[in-house]
Amino acid sequence: MSGLTHLDAQGKAQMVDVGGKAVTHRVARARAIVSMQPATLQMIAEGGHKKGDVIAVARIAGIQAAKKCADLIPLCHPLMLSSVQVEIELDVADSKVIIDTLCKLDGQTGVEMEALTAASVAALTIYDMCKAVDKGMVIESIRLQEKTGGKSGDYRREHAL
Numbered sequence: 546m547s548g549l550t551h552l553d554a555q556g557k558a559q560m561v562d563v564g565g566k567a568v569t570h571r572v573a574r575a576r577a578i579v580s581m582q583p584a585t586l587q588m589i590a591e592g593g594h595k596k597g598d599v600i601a602v603a604r605i606a607g608i609q610a611a612k613k614c615a616d617l618i619p620l621c622h623p624l625m626l627s628s629v630q631v632e633i634e635l636d637v638a639d640s641k642v643i644i645d646t647l648c649k650l651d652g653q654t655g656v657e658m659e660a661l662t663a664a665s666v667a668a669l670t671i672y673d674m675c676k677a678v679d680k681g682m683v684i685e686s687i688r689l690q691e692k693t694g695g696k697s698g699d700y701r702r703e704h705a706l
Contacts, residue, residue, distance in 0.1 A: 567653070568652055569695055570693075571693065572647065572649050572691075573648050573655060573657040573693075574646065574689070575660035575661045575663065575687070576646070577664035577685075577687040578642070578685050578686045579682055579684050580639075580682065580683045580685060581640055581675065581681075581683075583640045584678075584679075585640075588675075589671075589675070590635050594675070596674050597674075599671055599675065602670055603633060603671045604667065606666050606667055607631035607663040608629045609666075610665070611663040612629065614658050614659045618658055621658050624652060625650060626649065626656065628648065628650075629646070629663060631644065631667055632645045633645075633667065642671055644671075646660045646663040646667070657692050661689060664687055665684075668684045668687070669684065
């Protein structure tokens with residue numbers, strides 16, 4: 546019916562059978578950006594939030610999200626991740642928080658969804674912790690930056706945002 550791997554010949558949703566695929570080293574990087582008022586970014590940078598260290602909590606949330614991806618996204622395979630990294634940078638000039646994630650494993654399926662979920666949940670955590678002072682924050686540009694390994698080959702975003 547379709548070239549989509551999560552649909553069978555009749556168009557019904559299915560979990561892809563990866564049992565016959567070779568185990569390869571797989572890596573995925575993703576990014577999310579949270580735009581906010583300069584005062585909100587300054588509060589985060591100075592550690593002045595009464596809820597605690599926004600960056601530390603967002604980093605832990607992102608790592609936990611990658612580990613729980615299969616519980617959150619239907620048809621994702623539960624994966625034995627070998628590494629999850631969440632790096633968070635404050636862009637003072639543009640009043641943004643930039644979240645970069647990296648997921649790795651040796652397995653039969655990719656880790657793109659885990660990297661994207663980590664970036665998304667880290668961004669949502671920043672929003673949740675800061676919404677009392679800045680309801681106008683915008684989570685934007687959640688995207689896959691790069692992936693390596695597997696049958697489909699490597700991918701790298703041409704234009705960084």
